[in-house]
Amino acid sequence: MTTPAASPAVVGIGLKPQHVPEILGSGVPLDFFEVHAENYMVPGGPYLRHLDQIRSGFALSIHGVGLSIGGAGPLDTRHLDRLAALVGRFEPQWFSEHLAWSSHGGAWYNDLLPVPYDNASLVRVCAHIDQAQERLDRRLLLENPSTYLEFAASTLDEGDFLAQIVRRTGCGLLLDVNNAYVSAINHGRDPWDLIAALPPDAIGEIHLAGFAEDRDAAGDRLLIDTHGAPVDGAVWALYRRTLAHLGPRPTLIERDQAIPPLGVLVAEASRARSALETRPVTLGPRP
């Protein structure tokens, strides 16, 4: 296995099965790949074989979409066991999950659903993260969500809620800059308010993706986090401002719908790399 990339100025893309032969067959200017954990919870076959091959040449990020950390019920320990097995087998450099819920009463909804930002939710989310970090024996990066609705019951704003979670659990954060932008537009906020509220040292990875545009009942912009389009210009601008604030962070281009040829995603990742490398980085006192 490769040594984990030491530099934070690294770029990757979400791994798609149709791109695997091309990736393995030729050099691609990428540092890491990210996979959805649940797609690899299979007994055997090509997915796992291909991921073994990818893992031998690249760093890996495992991104869970199934833990339902914001759920009302207890975590599914069977699912946590499967995650532990996957993380044990592939030894990813990063493991991340979402501030969201997706199952309730035993049913699984396959969407990242919104969490009320109140004290009861905070306590529950923190307990779930503690349990996951203990079982997986590693730090989890928690991703900020795209949301379309808010709850009257919320007493904290999203940035404070996430900062409290970091303080209480010691988890890290996956800052999805697209989600920050989408949620801000959808709720009439400034996206920078969220990013500025997050503890910079906790942010271990950045996601960039594209959205679709709709309108709400009042005719205001309603952005849908589809992962089905190129990264928007406004999100690139927010990303560059974020890098100026945080310094470089491992950055991933996400695309889960309307998957383009590999080269298109590599070009977007290269654009992220340029942003990571052109920013003046202060590494402490010069000799």
Add this chain to the structure above:
Amino acid sequence: MSAADGLLESFAGALLDPDRPLPPGLSTWNGSAAAVRFGVYRNNVAVSLAGALADTFPVTRELVGDAFFDAMARCFVAAEPPRSPVLTEYGDTFPDFVAAFPPAAGLPYLADLARLELARVRAYHAAEAEPLGAEALAGHLGDPDRLPEARLTLHPSLAVLDSAHAIVSLWAAHQGRGRIEEVDPDLAESALVLREGDDAVVLAVGHGSAIFIAELASAPLGMAATAAAECDPDFDLAQTQALLIRHGGIVAWHLPGDKAP
């Protein structure tokens, strides 16, 4: 139950049922009606889960058309949402649902075709196992007296389906092999499904071969062959064994008295 439990309960309940009222306590920054925004979540759930079924059952979808399939899939999603976040496991009961779905009653072969597609997905993701080598196989086949008592372990990806309909021909026609107009859907066909390399292959086999292979799961070779011959006078044991071997379908061969593996 805490307030948050109640909130998520009513949120979850309204996701799969557009006739249910919106959960209480939703807010929007501009005071716009929450229904449009809640509709994004409803749509995400329905479209993504119907999409997962479309991924597993592409030929079933082609046979009925996208609109029919998506409507049928949404009915299934509402009736039987996934119980696990592992979506490759979703849809085990979809073929049964299709069989009992009144609007699909005019296509009696549809449920078995869905079963074939489900077997392919299972085969694709099945556990790894090394097929038995040529030398070991030759040794066993060269000892005909002991063949009847042999118990075979077949590859974990392997499945057989016995249908009253032409499921293999229908499936093959949708892979560009054979013409769909020339398929008589009411002709009985049996299929052997297993993974070879990176592909889940579908092979047409005789009715007797399907019975033989299915029986091998619990019976020794001799009893399986007898059961197959009783059901199908055309059953050819040697040919079926050769087929299994050629496709790497046999992973272990046990004889009474063998040491446990």
